[in-house]
Amino acid sequence: MITAGCDVGSLTSKAVIIRDGRIIGSAILRSSSRPEASAQTVMGQALEQAKISQDAIEYCVGTGYGRDKIAFVNESRSEIACHARGAVWLAPATKTIIDIGGQDCKAIRLDKDGRVEKFLTNDKCAAGTGRFLEVMAKLLGVTVDDLGKMSKKSREPVTLASTCTVWAQADVIQYVNSGIPLEDVGAGVNNAMAGRVATLANAVHAQREVAMTGGVAKNPGVVKALEKLIGHKVTIIRKADPQLAGAIGAAVLASDTMAGRA
Amino acid sequence: MIVAGVDVGSLTAKAVILQNDKILASAVLRATPSPSQSAQAVMDMALAQAGLSQDDVAFTVGTGYGRKQIDFVNHVESEISCHARGAVWNLPSVRSIIDIGGQDAKAARIDENGNVERYGYNDKCASGTGRFLEVMAEALEVPLEDMGDLDLKATRDVSISNQCVVFAETEVISLVNKAYEVPDIVKGLHKAMAGRVAALAKSIGMESDVAFTGGVAKNKGLARALEKALGIELKFLETDPQTNGALGAALMAAQMVAEKKSA
Numbered sequence: 001m002i003t004a005g006c007d008v009g010s011l012t013s014k015a016v017i018i019r020d021g022r023i024i025g026s027a028i029l030r031s032s033s034r035p036e037a038s039a040q041t042v043m044g045q046a047l048e049q050a051k052i053s054q055d056a057i058e059y060c061v062g063t064g065y066g067r068d069k070i071a072f073v074n075e076s077r078s079e080i081a082c083h084a085r086g087a088v089w090l091a092p093a094t095k096t097i098i099d100i101g102g103q104d105c106k107a108i109r110l111d112k113d114g115r116v117e118k119f120l121t122n123d124k125c126a127a128g129t130g131r132f133l134e135v136m137a138k139l140l141g142v143t144v145d146d147l148g149k150m151s152k153k154s155r156e157p158v159t160l161a162s163t164c165t166v167w168a169q170a171d172v173i174q175y176v177n178s179g180i181p182l183e184d185v186g187a188g189v190n191n192a193m194a195g196r197v198a199t200l201a202n203a204v205h206a207q208r209e210v211a212m213t214g215g216v217a218k219n220p221g222v223v224k225a226l227e228k229l230i231g232h233k234v235t236i237i238r239k240a241d242p243q244l245a246g247a248i249g250a251a252v253l254a255s256d257t258m259a260g261r262a
Numbered sequence: 263m264i265v266a267g268v269d270v271g272s273l274t275a276k277a278v279i280l281q282n283d284k285i286l287a288s289a290v291l292r293a294t295p296s297p298s299q300s301a302q303a304v305m306d307m308a309l310a311q312a313g314l315s316q317d318d319v320a321f322t323v324g325t326g327y328g329r330k331q332i333d334f335v336n337h338v339e340s341e342i343s344c345h346a347r348g349a350v351w352n353l354p355s356v357r358s359i360i361d362i363g364g365q366d367a368k369a370a371r372i373d374e375n376g377n378v379e380r381y382g383y384n385d386k387c388a389s390g391t392g393r394f395l396e397v398m399a400e401a402l403e404v405p406l407e408d409m410g411d412l413d414l415k416a417t418r419d420v421s422i423s424n425q426c427v428v429f430a431e432t433e434v435i436s437l438v439n440k441a442y443e444v445p446d447i448v449k450g451l452h453k454a455m456a457g458r459v460a461a462l463a464k465s466i467g468m469e470s471d472v473a474f475t476g477g478v479a480k481n482k483g484l485a486r487a488l489e490k491a492l493g494i495e496l497k498f499l500e501t502d503p504q505t506n507g508a509l510g511a512a513l514m515a516a517q518m519v520a521e522k523k524s525a
Contacts, residue, residue, distance in 0.1 A: 033436060033439075033440070103429065124424075124425065124426060125387070125426050126426050126427075126428035126429055131428055131429070132428075135428065162386070163386060163387075164386060164387045164388050164427075165388075165426075165427070165428045166388035166393055166397070166427045166428065167365075167386075167388060
């Protein structure tokens with residue numbers, strides 16, 4: 001059985017193709033201004049990798065903010081449902097999911113059967129989303145990846161006084177100008193990011209196991225700080241790119257649907 | 263009797279010199295990173311304008327976020343109290359003020375003497391502050407002071423869905439790329455910002471008359487959007503809304519001198 005999931009986000013589009021419980025093709029690309037075009041392109045890339053044609057896909061689930069504009073899906077599902085399903089498929093013991101995307105952050109708590117019990121999202125404020133880190137990395141003149149590694153090298157992380165991304169930029173500039181080592185400022189940025197995410201995670205009463213998905217899961221500085229703040233170890237998804245979790249969930253939900261019909 | 267008020271804000275420093283309830287001079291200057299330097303520079307400007315020296319000034323009140331770092335003031339007061347005092351001096355019927363500065367927004371209800379009864383402010387989030395407009399003007403590549411006039415040239419409604427400055431900036435750039443007209447985008451931005459400020463004002467409860475003070479009050483487009491969002495008519499000061507805080511500080515200085523004399 002071959003199914004697919006397509007997650008069209010505001011920043012990136014993702015596609016995953018699953019055959020009998022294994023990922024055989026996946027792709028991530030920057031979203032264009034037209035969701036339908038982004039979906040088509042990213043799915044095309046995943047199909048190419050899987051070496052199959054669109055016709056081979058028996059069922060496809062779409063998700064993400066552009067989900068209602070994808071021409072080729074059989075069904076669209078909420079991002080929360082897909083992320084929850086994707087995380088459990090990737091790490092079965094998961095009870096809490098923290099997903100940090102480029103422009104949003106979600107905290108989802110599951111019941112013992114893996115059903116969504118409570119969730120919160122922030123997509124109103126850039127603080128606590130991937131964008132915060134992007135802005136700060138640019139300001140520090142480093143890549144987002146390098147920013148993630150700064151916490152380990154830092155001895156005395158700074159404290160950012162402001163939550164707001166705009167005001168925090170002024171804090172960062174002030175620290176840099178006063179000659180504080182870049183890694184201490186970078187570590188402060190990662191801590192501030194973690195603090196914001198922890199507020200969301202604590203509000204859904206995060207419980208073990210906590211899995212983190214989304215691009216920011218690749219930032220060890222944020223992950224370590226977050227673990228301290230929520231008092232739980234965070235499982236980093238290694239079975240697949242954590243950025244794909246939503247699309248994986250969509251593909252798995254597609255498989256679930258097919259299995260239910262059989 | 264000559265008194266002065268100095269308001270050192272995050273973006274600009276303002277000074278007003280008063281003689282017997284009449285404005286002798288007022289000055290506005292872009293603030294430098296050092297509040298004490300900004301204060302001295304803007305005060306010197308106002309003094310030069312009035313043809314006075316520092317010694318001629320009997321009493322000076324400082325206000326604004328940098329108020330505690332001004333060397334030459336005799337007393338400091340909160341910004342909201344100063345804005346309230348300045349507004350009531352301008353328009354005695356004012357019972358509420360909305361003040362938007364470079365880095366914050368405030369709303370207050372005041373009594374007939376200009377004393378603050380209730381107030382709220384936002385300085386945590388850049389949305390709904392002057393910075394929102396600054397960032398957007400830069401993204402649109404138009405001078406900040408042209409935003410108000412651009413708004414009045416809008417011909418169709420554009421809705422800005424984001425309130426966050428960071429997200430709204432991206433939205434604006436994508437609207438520009440989609441060839442939306444700049445005046446239409448500006449009007450949409452003003453509407454979005456007005457919504458944010460109106461929420462703050464409503465949480466305090468505005469009582470008529472409502473005065474709009476602070477540098478952003480010069481933006482007629484935003485003022486109109488704010489009137490719509492609040493469903494009330496705003497009153498504008500006869501004196502420069504940007505120097506209203508400094509004016510209020512000077513009025514307080516005058517009162518303090520008068521009280522000392524009668525004591």
